[in-house]
Amino acid sequence: MIVAIIGVIYVGYYKSNSSTVIRVASGERTSYLFQIGKELKQAIETRSDYKVELVESGSSGINRGALQSGKADVALISQSATDMTNLAVIAPIEKHLLHIVVHVDSGIRSIYGLSGKRISLGGLKSDHRKAAYKLLEHYQIEESSLLNTEVSHLDLLEGRNLDGAIISTSVNDTYMKKLMSSGNFSLISIDAAEGFVERNNLYQNANFAMGVYPSSFGPMPDKWLPTVSENVWLVSRLDLSSDIVNMLIDVMETKNFTLKFPLLSKWLKESEGNLTNCCYMM
Structure with missing residues (x-):
């Protein structure tokens, strides 16, 4: 007992x-x-x-x-x-898609147009920056050619300290939806992404679906836009x-x-x- x-x-x-x-x-x-x-x-x-x-x-x-x-x-x-x-x-x-976001009046039309511009890459140890480094390396763009790289991409909506940003996030990200809905930003395609995926096999070929981001100027992008993604x-x-x-x-x-x-x-x-x-x- x-x-x-x-x-x-x-x-x-x-x-x-x-x-x-x-x-x-x-x-x-x-x-x-x-x-x-x-x-x-x-x-x-x-x-x-x-x-x-x-x-x-x-x-x-x-x-x-x-x-x-x-x-x-x-x-x-x-x-x-x-x-x-x-x-x-x-x-x-x-699924995180790699976003190359630029001000519509920045004059940036391709990845190579990032050089000399104020582009946020995220915090020094952030996932955004690690993804951005891989992208810049593949397209042979020197980080030193970019300005304001450590400024947070959250500043895109707050002022004009940035011309754009490289952001790894979901299309369901609330901030990203807010950013694109303003009509002040556009997305740059990652052309020939197959080579990037071949060198970085944790990524997959992906596309931004046409109209995935509603904006004040209509759904964006206006066509399927190549990018890369990771889980x-x-x-x-x-x-x-x-x-x-x-x-x-x-x-x-x-x-x-x-x-x-x-x-x-x-x-x-x-x-x-x-x-x-x-x-x-x-």
């Missing part, structure tokens, strides 16, 4: 002290990745007993560090921007509980969640509706 009582007390104590909080490292508060984190938080808390703490972060490298140090349980990471070794990949969540992955620590991983899989397989993230829906179809088949270690 005493042993049984002690056992009940132990189980109760263990459950009351086991963590029911999942820490998700997404991105900066103003970023679309942070919005994805909020969507994931809502879905998890709606369909499970777990609570979610959003760990505001910055780049994929910072998110990887948060996982490795135990400060986060899962994170959103662009594979091209950081080392994926010793991480468990769960699923792709979103943003939901990853976890290797020691994350299988119960949590299975819960995450169950949540992401729901219809409401897959409708919001078409890339995930496509991934599910390719894995015959079983997200578990997609998970692997890096």
Whole structure:
């Protein structure tokens, strides 16, 4: 009897002290990745007993560090921007397209027109800058030929410190929608992108769909515009509980969640509706 009582007390104590909080490292508060984190938080808390703490972060490298140090349980990471070794990949969540955004009166008509202009490349360790470096290297454009490269692309709407920016983000990014809707900016195509993808195999050939961005001058672009894309992955620590991983899989397989993230829906179809088949270690 005493042993049984002690056992009940132990189980109760263990459950009351086991963590029911999942820490998700997404991105900066103003970023679309942070919005994805909020969507994931809502879905998890709606369909499970777990609570979610959003760990505001910055780049994929910072998110990887948060996982490795135990400060986060899962994170959103662009594979091209950081080392994926010793991480468990769960699923792709979103697709980032490389945007070359320029003021309509900047005189910039091609990638080569960026030289001598004030072009934001993002923070020194940001995913934006890492993607921009790859692009500039491929087209043999020296970073030193650009001005104001460390000015945030968020300044595009605030003044005229910039002629443009290279931004790696989703077409669902709220800021990007606001930027393009102003009618003051246009997108430059990445011509001959096949060669870029050949050299940077974590990217895929992609296009901005005609009219993907509504603006005060009508839907933009007015034709399919070549660019490149990469996947943003939901990853976890290797020691994350299988119960949590299975819960995450169950949540992401729901219809409401897959409708919001078409890339995930496509991934599910390719894995015959079983997200578990997609998970692997890096």
